[in-house]
Amino acid sequence: MACYYRGFEIVWLKSDVGRRHDIFVTGEKTQLKIPSRIDMIDRAASLANEIATRCGFDAESIFGIELAVREAVSNAVVHGNREDESKIVEVAFTDAVNALTITVRDFGAGFDPESVPDPTREENLLKPSGRGMFFMRTFMDEVIWQHHPEGGTIVRMTKRRS
Amino acid sequence: MAELTIKERQAGDVTILDLTGKITIGEGSVALRSAIRRLLAEGKKKILLNLGGVSYVDSSGIGELVSSYTAVNKENGQLKLLNLTQKIQDLLAITKLLTVFDVYDDEAAALESFS
Numbered sequence: 001m002a003c004y005y006r007g008f009e010i011v012w013l014k015s016d017v018g019r020r021h022d023i024f025v026t027g028e029k030t031q032l033k034i035p036s037r038i039d040m041i042d043r044a045a046s047l048a049n050e051i052a053t054r055c056g057f058d059a060e061s062i063f064g065i066e067l068a069v070r071e072a073v074s075n076a077v078v079h080g081n082r083e084d085e086s087k088i089v090e091v092a093f094t095d096a097v098n099a100l101t102i103t104v105r106d107f108g109a110g111f112d113p114e115s116v117p118d119p120t121r122e123e124n125l126l127k128p129s130g131r132g133m134f135f136m137r138t139f140m141d142e143v144i145w146q147h148h149p150e151g152g153t154i155v156r157m158t159k160r161r162s
Numbered sequence: 163m164a165e166l167t168i169k170e171r172q173a174g175d176v177t178i179l180d181l182t183g184k185i186t187i188g189e190g191s192v193a194l195r196s197a198i199r200r201l202l203a204e205g206k207k208k209i210l211l212n213l214g215g216v217s218y219v220d221s222s223g224i225g226e227l228v229s230s231y232t233a234v235n236k237e238n239g240q241l242k243l244l245n246l247t248q249k250i251q252d253l254l255a256i257t258k259l260l261t262v263f264d265v266y267d268d269e270a271a272a273l274e275s276f277s
Contacts, residue, residue, distance in 0.1 A: 038187060038188040039188065041186075041187060041188070042186075063249065067220060070186070070187075070220050071220065071221055074187050074220070074221075074222065078187070119257060120256075120257060120258045125228075125257075125258060125259065125261075125262055126228055126231075126232055126262070127225075127228070128225035128226070128228050128229045128232075129221075129225050131221035131224055131225065131257055132220075132221040132222075134221075134257070135220075135221055135253075138256055
């Protein structure tokens with residue numbers, strides 16, 4: 001089942017439990033597909049906030065999850081798909097018993113995460129970029145970047161319930 | 163409604179920018195960049211950013227604060243921060259940028275520091 005809301009697609013992969021303001025239906029897994037536009041990043045981040053809230057995370061964790069998703073989707077839109085609107089970004093939220101797992105996939109050329117310098121080193125402090133991945137690693141319990149076998153990069157982020 | 167609203171005040175030779183909203187990738191970061199460039203073009207090189215009304219900052223916003231700081235320094239000016247929210251303070255702390263920025267929670271003390 002799929003539905004289109006304000007320019008992006010939300011797909012319900014499992015149970016459709018309830019409907020609220022035409023935006024979101026709870027389920028164990030939610031996937032959304034957005035075009036590679038800067039203004040879509042807010043939508044993905046807002047949805048992350050809603051899902052993290054529904055999953056019962058505390059305010060600190062919700063802030064971190066929203067920021068991590070914002071950074072991952074920003075990277076996918078800007079660096080992965082290079083704002084090519086013909087390429088989508090896929091975001092999936094899987095709510096399991098012990099953790100919330102979020103994947104963000106782009107269809108770009110891929111990159112080596114180890115090549116991104118540590119922004120907290122003295123020589124990098126005044127660089128304007130390079131902090132997005134640092135925030136993802138800081139606020140999530142596990143972050144893994146992989147080349148997708150069918151192209152693009154997929155980042156998998158996990159936040160465990162405390 | 164704009165993502166980031168910027169109101170300008172003058173206190174002697176110090177320009178205070180009261181920021182309200184979000185400094186995130188896209189509109190918010192661009193608005194801050196434009197404001198700083200305009201002030202530098204007008205020769206206003208003592209700038210106090212009041213972040214008390216900023217509800218959210220992402221890595222792009224943090225990067226824009228850094229860019230603003232370096233752009234003003236390059237012109238032999240000074241850029242300082244006022245009224246950080248706890249979240250912004252936390253983000254600046256974990257990125258070790260609290261060691262870079264001159265930060266105040268009292269406007270009078272911040273203005274005094276420019277003289």
